[in-house]
Amino acid sequence: MGNSNRPTWDEYFLKLAMLASERSTCPRMHCGCVFVKDRFVLATGYNGSLPGHPHCEDVGCLVVDNHCVRTNHAEINALTQAANHGVNIKGATAYITNMSCTTCAKALIAAGIIRVVVFSDFHDTLATQFYTGSGVEIVKLDMPDRMIKYDIEKYSSAKKTDKSK
Numbered sequence: 058m059g060n061s062n063r064p065t066w067d068e069y070f071l072k073l074a075m076l077a078s079e080r081s082t083c084p085r086m087h088c089g090c091v092f093v094k095d096r097f098v099l100a101t102g103y104n105g106s107l108p109g110h111p112h113c114e115d116v117g118c119l120v121v122d123n124h125c126v127r128t129n130h131a132e133i134n135a136l137t138q139a140a141n142h143g144v145n146i147k148g149a150t151a152y153i154t155n156m157s158c159t160t161c162a163k164a165l166i167a168a169g170i171i172r173v174v175v176f177s178d179f180h181d182t183l184a185t186q187f188y189t190g191s192g193v194e195i196v197k198l199d200m201p202d203r204m205i206k207y208d209i210e211k212y213s214s215a216k217k218t219d220k221s222k
């Protein structure tokens with residue numbers, strides 16, 4: 058019997074992007090991004106401050122033209138993680154919680170991303186125009202189920218911790 062709750066591959070990797078976004082440090086926006094090729098996760102990112110720099114959560118946002126510029130966006134942080142580890146993302150799919158801004162779209166296109174899977178819009182940007190004009194396939198899905206179905210009673214060999222002890 059099939060499990061109707063089983064996510065598709067696209068939903069699965071989008072949920073990983075949602076999980077990455079939990080690490081975001083800017084209260085104005087939480088985004089996550091995962092690069093995947095042949096069902097293999099190449100890099101992950103979320104919007105956050107530069108290494109060693111303070112977080113928006115702690116010192117407030119740094120707003121210029123109504124955008125917080127303190128953080129690198131999720132896509133850029135995934136790109137820099139790939140660069141730091143010498144991972145080629147050419148031909149990969151980018152799973153992103155929110156549609157890119159124009160700058161991130163251009164960076165992903167130049168890095169060779171060929172497909173973008175996303176569930177939420179961002180501000181008005183030229184991202185869709187740049188992606189489409191570069192032959193990048195855009196797939197918009199409904200937001201995947203936000204529950205993680207880790208049914209410890211039914212499927213897991215792990216045992217519940219008895220907190221009474």
Ligand SMILES: [Zn+2]
Nearest residue numbers: 083113118125
């Ligand atoms: Zn911020």
Ligand SMILES: [Zn+2]
Nearest residue numbers: 130157158161
């Ligand atoms: Zn961006």
